[in-house]
Amino acid sequence: MIYNFSAGPAVLPKQVLQQAADEMLDWHGSGMSVMEMSHRGREFTSIIDTARDDLRTLLNIPENYRILFMQGGALAENALIPMNLAARRTGGDLSRATVDYVNTGSWSTKSIKEAQRYCKVNVAASSESQKFAEVPPRASWRLSPDAAYVHVCTNETIDGVEYQFVPEVAAETGGAPLVADMSSHILSRVIDVSRYGVIYGGAQKNIGPAGLTIVIVREDLLGHAAACCPTAFNWKIVADNDSMYNTPPTYAIYIAGLVFKWIKAQGGVAALEQRNIEKAKLLYDYLDSSDFYDTRIAVASRSRMNVPFFLRDEANNAAFLAGAAEAGLLQLKGHKSVGGMRASIYNAMPLEGVQALIAYMKAFASNH
Numbered sequence: 070m071i072y073n074f075s076a077g078p079a080v081l082p083k084q085v086l087q088q089a090a091d092e093m094l095d096w097h098g099s100g101m102s103v104m105e106m107s108h109r110g111r112e113f114t115s116i117i118d119t120a121r122d123d124l125r126t127l128l129n130i131p132e133n134y135r136i137l138f139m140q141g142g143a144l145a146e147n148a149l150i151p152m153n154l155a156a157r158r159t160g161g162d163l164s165r166a167t168v169d170y171v172n173t174g175s176w177s178t179k180s181i182k183e184a185q186r187y188c189k190v191n192v193a194a195s196s197e198s199q200k201f202a203e204v205p206p207r208a209s210w211r212l213s214p215d216a217a218y219v220h221v222c223t224n225e226t227i228d229g230v231e232y233q234f235v236p237e238v239a240a241e242t243g244g245a246p247l248v249a250d251m252s253s254h255i256l257s258r259v260i261d262v263s264r265y266g267v268i269y270g271g272a273q274k275n276i277g278p279a280g281l282t283i284v285i286v287r288e289d290l291l292g293h294a295a296a297c298c299p300t301a302f303n304w305k306i307v308a309d310n311d312s313m314y315n316t317p318p319t320y321a322i323y324i325a326g327l328v329f330k331w332i333k334a335q336g337g338v339a340a341l342e343q344r345n346i347e348k349a350k351l352l353y354d355y356l357d358s359s360d361f362y363d364t365r366i367a368v369a370s371r372s373r374m375n376v377p378f379f380l381r382d383e384a385n386n387a388a389f390l391a392g393a394a395e396a397g398l399l400q401l402k403g404h405k406s407v408g409g410m411r412a413s414i415y416n417a418m419p420l421e422g423v424q425a426l427i428a429y430m431k432a433f434a435s436n437h
């Protein structure tokens with residue numbers, strides 16, 4: 070049995086891959102692979118419409134939010150967010166606009182750097198001096214009264230830090246919307262979409278193949294793009310064209326649609342959240358009980374999706390990884406900026422995978 074702990078692109082449900090294989094040459098008797106279909110044809114239109122409707126149902130997305138299927142990943146959105154949203158309160162002038170960011174790790178650091186190219190960035194809070202071991206408590210944030218939006222990364226994939234609360238930001242900012250990078254935990258837990266203005270993420274962690282970017286945006290936040298925003302990345306234009314202004318990543322949307330069906334069959338997001346809680350608890354409980362391994366994230370900010378951990382004696386790292394691969398436990402090496410190990414336990418990782426990892430960790434500890 071193989072268990073793949075990759076942080077992304079990451080494990081997909083076996084049933085989804087099997088169905089995609091079965092339908093590879095001939096989708097539903099159409100005589101075509103999904104890859105070969107016109108994006109404007111009847112067949113693909115039904116695929117994208119069903120995917121959109123299923124995502125809306127799964128996340129209980131209110132009617133006044135639009136779902137956009139885009140490209141470029143979360144990093145492209147890091148530029149497209151200021152371009153689409155920052156000039157909202159400065160009459161289209163991007164360079165005078167102020168935006169607020171909370172720095173909780175590698176990905177928010179990247180978001181901040183990108184936004185700085187376009188507008189004035191206020192870092193409202195940062196846990197950098199604590200080596201990103203926690204989400205800064207909301208009471209410590211210093212928001213701007215004229216912020217066009219407040220940006221957060223609600224799950225830091227590299228650092229292993231996850232928001233376990235939804236920050237209220239509107240009161241101090243005169244109604245600024247909350248913008249959240251949810252790349253690595255979207256669909257892993259129930260969220261109240263109405264608390265956010267924009268939710269975005271690359272698909273390749275918890276949804277499907279790389280190449281698809283999901284943007285969920287409240288309707289009143291469309292139509293504020295600065296003049297420099299590329300037409301194909303202008304959210305209003307993408308929304309007005311139902312994500313078909315230009316050719317969308319059709320095959321990736323098809324696979325995402327199969328994953329949405331799979332989540333529904335599992336009992337929906339609430340059912341997966343319960344499993345994710347159970348999986349994460351199992352692993353953290355073992356790490357906390359062990360003298361051999363160590364995890365450094367504050368308990369209240371621990372990610373249920375990405376669990377970085379360390380061997381107390383780092384001289385054992387190479388042997389740990391080699392033995393893990395032999396046992397069928399793949400891609401456990403930590404990100405180079407953090408070191409150590411990282412187990413990504415997304416929706417598609419079964420409980421048995423976490424149990425197998427812990428069994429291996431116990432055996433390795435007793436042998437060393």
Ligand SMILES: *Cc1c(COP(=O)(O)O)cnc(C)c1O
Pocket residue numbers: 077141142143144145176222224225226250251252253271272274
């Ligand atoms: C992976 C990841 C990104 C980068 O996404 P790309 O699709 O590679 O642009 C950004 N933010 C978070 C939280 C991620 O996990």
